Amino acid sequence: MKNLLFTLLAILSTLSLAAQLSYPMPAGARGQAMGGVGVTFQDIHAAWSNPAGLAHLEGTSVGLFGEQRFALSELRQVSAVGAMSFGNSALGLSVGYFGFEAYNESRIGLLYGRKLAKNLSLGAQLYTLGTRIPDYGSQQLISFEVGLQATISPSIDIGGRISNPVRVEQLEGEALPTVLNFGVNYRPGKQVQLVAEVEKDILFPVRVRCGLEYQLLDALELRAGVATEPSLLSFGLGYRLLDQWQLDFSAVYHQYLGFTPGIGLVYAPQS
Numbered sequence: 001m002k003n004l005l006f007t008l009l010a011i012l013s014t015l016s017l018a019a020q021l022s023y024p025m026p027a028g029a030r031g032q033a034m035g036g037v038g039v040t041f042q043d044i045h046a047a048w049s050n051p052a053g054l055a056h057l058e059g060t061s062v063g064l065f066g067e068q069r070f071a072l073s074e075l076r077q078v079s080a081v082g083a084m085s086f087g088n089s090a091l092g093l094s095v096g097y098f099g100f101e102a103y104n105e106s107r108i109g110l111l112y113g114r115k116l117a118k119n120l121s122l123g124a125q126l127y128t129l130g131t132r133i134p135d136y137g138s139q140q141l142i143s144f145e146v147g148l149q150a151t152i153s154p155s156i157d158i159g160g161r162i163s164n165p166v167r168v169e170q171l172e173g174e175a176l177p178t179v180l181n182f183g184v185n186y187r188p189g190k191q192v193q194l195v196a197e198v199e200k201d202i203l204f205p206v207r208v209r210c211g212l213e214y215q216l217l218d219a220l221e222l223r224a225g226v227a228t229e230p231s232l233l234s235f236g237l238g239y240r241l242l243d244q245w246q247l248d249f250s251a252v253y254h255q256y257l258g259f260t261p262g263i264g265l266v267y268a269p270q271s
Contacts, residue, residue, distance in 0.1 A: 021098045021107040022129055022176050024049070024145070024163045025079060028065040029248035029264030033236025034211025035225025036252075037195040040149065040159040040185035044268055047081035047092045047111055050147035050161045050181075051123030054083050054090040054113030059269045067262035070254065074100045079107075088115040094125070106130040119151040129176070143168040143176060157185040178202045183209075191215040205229050223250075230254060236262075244269050 027038025027049035038049025044061035046053025062082045069075035076098070083092030092111035099105055109127030116122055125145045132138040147161035160182045167175040183197035192214055199207040211225035211234075219240040226233055236250035248264035 021077070021096050021105040022131075022170070024161070024177075024179050024181070025094070025096060025107075026065070026067075028063055028266070029067075029236060029250040029262045030213075030223065030238060031211075032067065032252055032260075032262050033223035033225065033234050033248070033250035034195060034213060035209040035227045035232070035234050037183060037197045037209050037211040037225065039147070039161050039181045039183040039197055040157045040195060042149070042157070044081060044083060044266055046113070046123075047083055047094050048079070050149065050159050051092070051111040051113045051125045051145070052121045052147035052149040052159065052161075054085075054092055054111060054123055055088065055115045055121035055149075057083055057085040057090045057113075060084045061266070061268040063264060063266045065262065065264040067250070067260055069260045070257040071259060071261065074102075076100065081111075083111065083113075089113065094127070101134070103133050104131075106132075113147075121149045123147045123149075131170075139170070141168055141170065141176065155187045159183050159185075 025048045026032050026036060027041055027045045030045050031038035031049055038045055041049055042053040042056035044063045064080050066078040079096035081092060081094040083090050090113045094109040094111060096107040097104065107127055107129050109125045111125045113121060113123035127143060129141045130138060143164045145161060145163040149157060149159040151157050163179045164176045165178060167178055169175045180200045181197060183195060186194045195211040197209040199209065207227060207229040209227045212223065214222045216222050221238040223237060224235045232252055232254055234250060234252040236248065238246055238248045240246045244267055246266045250262040252260040
């Protein structure tokens with residue numbers, strides 16, 4: 001029975017790679033609603049998706065995010081991030097948990113972002129990944145990721161990130177995912193953002209992600225997105241509760257496995 005449970009869990013986990021903490025974490029409910037993009041974000045969501053974006057923060061920001069992959073409690077993920085800016089730099093912390101009693105992963109990361117020039121920023125994250133399976137034991141690994149962002153015009157930002165570049169091994173001959181991301185954020189107007197990204201896990205085909213964010217009202221943003229490998233549709237919204245708080249909702253649809261609901265809460269003082 002234990003072997004069967006472990007096999008079924010492995011299959012579900014493979015189908016939901018984006019929910020595992022050994023894979024680059026989703027950029028909160030905002031990024032999930034936009035097809036899983038985030039490498040060009042320059043707010044607290046960058047603590048999940050690209051530490052270089054933290055260099056653009058002002059003050060202290062905090063973000064919370066939770067999702068339940070395909071509405072299964074065994075594939076629940078919760079995470080929290082926080083960051084504080086000082087001068088041209090920002091320092092942040094991320095924590096995450098994925099799984100349930102019979103199998104779970106935990107992650108703690110220390111992040112740093114810095115502006116190298118007016119239109120160029122660099123960031124890095126050092127993180128520890130813990131895996132625990134009762135009756136089988138636990139494991140702790142350490143790896144890192146590096147990100148870069150650049151503003152090439154008033155309406156276009158680009159960003160890139162590489163995760164686990166040194167191929168830290170989980171088992172002999174089996175390494176944690178090494179993933180490269182590159183994205184472009186285009187703002188044709190003050191109310192609209194169009195984002196496109198490509199993602200390459202060195203062991204799997206290229207994924208393409210595209211997202212749209214439209215500010216319908218001062219306090220309301222509508223979001224939608226698509227992704228490939230596997231094919232996913234997503235949508236959501238962000239609602240500003242007060243001047244410093246925002247509530248985000250997301251839903252991702254897989255044609256065979258169904259919906260993944262997500263919710264996020266962000267504290268971010270307005271500049």
